[in-house]
Amino acid sequence: MDYNPSLETRRLILRKISEADKMDLFELLTNSQIDKKMVWNHLDDMNEITEYLNEIIGSYHNNQPSCFGIELKESGKLIGIIKLFNYDDEFKCVEVHYMLLPSHHRQGIMTETLLKVIAFIFDETDINRIEAFCLKKNRAAGKVLDKAGMHLEGVLREKIFINDEFIDLKLYSILKSDIQYG
Numbered sequence: 084m085d086y087n088p089s090l091e092t093r094r095l096i097l098r099k100i101s102e103a104d105k106m107d108l109f110e111l112l113t114n115s116q117i118d119k120k121m122v123w124n125h126l127d128d129m130n131e132i133t134e135y136l137n138e139i140i141g142s143y144h145n146n147q148p149s150c151f152g153i154e155l156k157e158s159g160k161l162i163g164i165i166k167l168f169n170y171d172d173e174f175k176c177v178e179v180h181y182m183l184l185p186s187h188h189r190q191g192i193m194t195e196t197l198l199k200v201i202a203f204i205f206d207e208t209d210i211n212r213i214e215a216f217c218l219k220k221n222r223a224a225g226k227v228l229d230k231a232g233m234h235l236e237g238v239l240r241e242k243i244f245i246n247d248e249f250i251d252l253k254l255y256s257i258l259k260s261d262i263q264y265g
């Protein structure tokens with residue numbers, strides 16, 4: 084079972100990221116518009132990008148559920164990532180988070196991506212549960228999860244402290260049986 088194959092949708096190729104993507108990753112991961120909306124540490128410089136990339140390449144080598152780069156077919160540019168992490172081998176559960184360059188927002192790209200990744204996970208792997216956390220006030224992130232068929236399990240009140248305030252998180256999930264039995 085390969086946890087990190089290449090996948091294809093109408094407009095996108097979802098694939099492993101590599102050294103060749105470093106500049107696109109820099110543009111994405113250091114973008115301050117994006118990380119204010121996430122449970123996510125801001126990356127500042129190329130050294131941090133290299134460290135981040137090396138960690139992901141290591142997880143590809145170990146065949147752990149990891150990171151799909153989101154490449155736009157028409158330009159070949161890496162415009163986002165969707166990352167699988169905190170994989171629990173015992174409970175067959177993984178967490179997902181995702182981000183896209185602002186110039187590509189609101190075109191249905193992350194919905195297209197997430198639907199494909201969910202289908203891959205439940206059709207091709209032994210993972211039983213996918214979960215996602217997003218800031219309660221991040222309407223876009225919540226809407227993508229809704230549109231991908233994920234279920235809101237609840238709100239974790241003031242769960243984290245970022246940008247000098249306690250913040251509520253929403254927890255979403257989807258199970259293999261949600262897909263099999265509707």
Ligand SMILES: CC(C)(COP(=O)(O)OP(=O)(O)OC[C@H]1O[C@@H](n2cnc3c(N)ncnc32)[C@H](O)[C@@H]1OP(=O)(O)O)[C@@H](O)C(=O)NCCC(=O)NCCS
Nearest residue numbers: 117120181182183188189190191192193194222223224226
């Ligand atoms: C969240 C994010 C990935 C959404 O990607 P996207 O490709 O723009 O989302 P989609 O175009 O697939 O939109 C899905 C739904 O969300 C809605 N939406 C998108 N951006 C929105 C916004 N800023 N405010 C309100 N709704 C929004 C869309 O209208 C769409 O609903 P609709 O089809 O009913 O109109 C993108 O905004 C992003 O990268 N944000 C910063 C990082 C982030 O917040 N990641 C999530 C952390 S878990």
